[in-house]
Amino acid sequence: MKKLGFGFMRMPLLDENDQTKVDVAQVERMADLFFERGFTYCDTAWMYHDFMSEEVVGKAVVDRYPREAFTIATKMPDMMLTSEADVERIYEKQKEKLHVDYFDYYLIHDMNSENYEKAKKYGAIDFCRQKRAEGEIRCLGFSCHDTPEFLDRVLTENPFFEFVQLQINYLDWESAGIQARGCYEVCVKHGKQVIVMEPVKGGTLANPPEIVKQRLREAHPDWSPARWAISFAASLPQVMVVLSGMSTYAQLEENTGFMEDFTPLSEEEMKLLLACAEMIRQTIEIPCTGCRYCVEANECPMGILIPNYFALYNTKKLMKREDFSPEKEYYGNYLGQGYGAASSCIGCQGCEAVCPQHIAITEWLSKVAEELE
Ligand code: SF4
Ligand code: SF4
CATH class of the missing domain: 3.20.20.100 (NADP-dependent oxidoreductase domain)
Incomplete structure (x- = not known):
């Protein structure tokens, strides 16, 4: 075929x-x-x-x-x-x-x-x-x-x-x-x-x-x-x-x-x-490298899957179509598996303390929640 x-x-x-x-x-x-x-x-x-x-x-x-x-x-x-x-x-x-x-x-x-x-x-x-x-x-x-x-x-x-x-x-x-x-x-x-x-x-x-x-x-x-x-x-x-x-x-x-x-x-x-995918990623909003320190070297009390959500947020922002967003679906599937929602962040900043990119994770999570929830 x-x-x-x-x-x-x-x-x-x-x-x-x-x-x-x-x-x-x-x-x-x-x-x-x-x-x-x-x-x-x-x-x-x-x-x-x-x-x-x-x-x-x-x-x-x-x-x-x-x-x-x-x-x-x-x-x-x-x-x-x-x-x-x-x-x-x-x-x-x-x-x-x-x-x-x-x-x-x-x-x-x-x-x-x-x-x-x-x-x-x-x-x-x-x-x-x-x-x-x-x-x-x-x-x-x-x-x-x-x-x-x-x-x-x-x-x-x-x-x-x-x-x-x-x-x-x-x-x-x-x-x-x-x-x-x-x-x-x-x-x-x-x-x-x-x-x-x-x-x-x-x-x-x-x-x-x-x-x-x-x-x-x-x-x-x-x-x-x-x-x-x-x-x-x-x-x-x-x-x-x-x-x-x-x-x-x-x-x-x-x-x-x-x-x-x-x-x-x-x-x-x-x-x-x-x-080219790397180049595209560099043009995107949250400069997360996906190193996973924030979830592996830190235990988020709310079970928030930070790098995965950031990747979804970034690619959703790249989409040129408003009517089409598989990212929302992937996000919902993570929640369905029991991971914490971006909006459940309590602001303890444990993740920010270990992020080598010094990303303001808590601030970005509220934008993620706005975009994907
Ligand atoms: S600030 Fe939010 S995302 Fe970071 S470890 Fe605390 S609860 Fe988890
Ligand atoms: S530690 Fe920072 S750069 Fe690494 S995955 Fe988490 S948010 Fe992204």
Whole structure:
């Protein structure tokens, strides 16, 4: 399978203020070029585009192409479940909306400690396993924005999952908050294929600081920053497909152009991107180096995960989109695991006493709370 997937979560709109008013004719044109160039993977979900995405994929893809010409991935919205009956109701409705009688890829959506308990409580995981055994689901996995430790736990307790969808991009690779490398390595350890979401970080890496653009231009004058970002994720050997939420025909044309005969980046090119990530980090607000002295050489009485929260705050501040913030979700997942909230800081300053960067941690924590809570 070619390593680029069409993410149907940011489709072109006829009315910018209404996510349900999708420009279906334009989506059809985009799908035509996508398939013409030999790509197959289509990713949607129950709640994308205010619950319209699956219907649009049904019309623009399923009704217009033979079933074997594409693969469909959709997701069980475990966070919305309120009863066991919801699981089958939603699953059947998804088949109806998408006009399919089987799913090539089916995921438990956004597994974190809270959603995991819900999925187990309402039988969503067992239900999907049953459908997998019956052949209605061809490949079963889950998406996750949580920590490597949580991911390891889920894969250890449920070794039947066949793949994991993770947020991976060159900026988050070494991020203390998102820990993309750590999560990827857990998948490698468990022998699971990885599907990448947010390779361009919601568009942020399509327009990095000028100094980064310049370094990238020096290496490949004709490559866009978005091409570099997608290529980083696609070059990881365990990655099966990289999703791109393409909103315009031009984006799709560019991405399918360079991914048609994709050659992984060289070691040098990968290193250049990680150096660029460092440059981006230097332009950001809290000058935290992630040394972890404040949590390892000091015991915070409130269990506040200072460097992780600072990393999330910094990358959230870089985001150029107000409507998109996975950082809030990662933050919520830390709280869900029992770590203290930034707002619970009692100002004892034990952390500040050991910080080699002399960061006014307590002041920044109140800004973190404002931004992420
Ligand atoms: S000042 Fe706040 S964050 Fe630092 S150790 Fe004390 S309670 Fe924890
Ligand atoms: S000690 Fe300072 S620089 Fe190191 S992780 Fe904590 S806040 Fe960041």
